Amino acid sequence: MNAKTVLPAVGMTAVSMVLTLAVVMMWLGTAMPWPVALVVGLGIDGGWLATLAYERRLAAQGDHSTPVTVVGWSFGAIATGVLIAHALTAEASTGAWLAVAWLPIAAKALWLVHGLWERTALTGEALDAIQGIQQEARDEAAVARARLRAEATTEETRLTAVTQAGARVARVQARTADTLSKAWSTLETARAGEDTGRALTSVTTRVTPGVTPRWELPVWGPTEPVTAFALETAPALTDGELDRLVDQIRHSETPALSYREMATRFRAAGHSASEVRLRAAWKRMVA
Template sequence: MTKPDFKRLLTVGPAVAMTAVSMVLTLAVIVMWLGGSMPWGIALVVGVGLDGGWLATLAYERRLARQGDHSNAITGVGWGFGAVATGVLVAHALGEPSPGPWLAVAWLPLAAKALWLVHGLWERTALTPAALDRIATIQQGARDQAAIARAELRAEAGTEETRLDAVTGAGKRVAEAQAKAARRLSGAWSELDGVRQGDGTGRALTCVTERVAPASQDASQPRWQLPVWGSFEELAAIEAPALTDDAIDRIVTELRASTNPPMTYNALAAAFRKAGHSAGETRLRASWKRVTTAEAVGQ
């Protein structure tokens, strides 16, 4: 038995079983109910007629379902037979001294009809094995892609974390090296300054070389002045006068005329600055455009 057949049996089996039980109960109740007032054969015909009408309606409804069709009228008639069967069982139960057991089974006809409805819904939504396999393949592919995307994100996050750790470690080592060099340089400068300020330094150095500084009023011997390492006064930069646009145009024209073929802009800019001229990139490029445009118009 294949898997779809097994699933079909799970829905159609209970419906068939409950329908059979409901028909037997309905037939038995009609025979017992009407057997006292008419021959039992006639009562049996009445019960078989009710069950037969219900069974025929159900068979026709199942035929339409297999054809992919549906009839509201047939469905209504089927529910009507089920309601009549239920009414017969309820009426019989109410006439019995102990109605509880009969009322407990009075719902079986309507339940059987509901189970056939469930089976019809299953048939309308059932898929072939090929379709189910394709759906499973699509879902598995989607899960695989999601897993790959998560793995890529985790890998990228790990790589970025490793890179940040490396950069942070390198920066820490550089800072420690700079701090160590600063401490050593500060200690060397302190020692050099102490030696420079000492009175014995000049006497020691003048033993091996000539005196380089005259004696001061407070010192009996001339002092040997060591180089001073510290802040110094910055000289003001010499600012060249700014060139006018006409002067820049004249220089650009001369530079272009100095070569054949004329220089490109990059070569001209390098030659312009190599000649000692100073001008902003924007002004130099604007001058280039004016000169080249004028040359094109003149040709």
């Protein structure tokens, strides 16, 4: 990854420096001796290269210098200005020269991107750890989604089964009620009929002479509720009383009774306490 960011920056910097030197030689070569134009071009490229080298050394040390950065961008701006001035004063190929005038600024931007990558780069071990954490999170999320979908499907199936069972029960109850209604209607018709009583009397007279039977068929009608027995509720035992009873029953035999045996004798003696309180009292006494 280091080569992917540094090689474009190095290549664009080299092209920019060659273009700057060539433009200075062509532009100033007509107005001054070519050795002077060469010195000017090399001065621009040399200053740019020196500031760039200094910036890279500071970056390798984890440091940064704002003045050096400003000087480096200044050399890049000078090179860009030289290329733009040459393009505007050239009699031919003005568009072509303007098209390459941005290369010095682009080279500086690429070095900036490379520096940002160096400050945020991670080792292979750290990247593998991050990928493992992300994969683990994705796996957990997928498992949670699958569990929720399965629970929703199970609940839907259960509700459907309960609903269908309830519907079947309702249909059976309706049919049973209809059958009972018809049966009681038939019985009521038989009980109220005049011929039914005479027929039954003629049959039983030979069996029980002198006795006139009274035929009463069951009547389907309202019923009177049975009065519930009034039960006296025993007062609840306090924790201290419960502890004393548990300890007394537990040590009523030797060796001491188990919890199951103690609970059986406790309730057989007519005492009342919830299972939670009784077990808590047992634990307190055993402790």
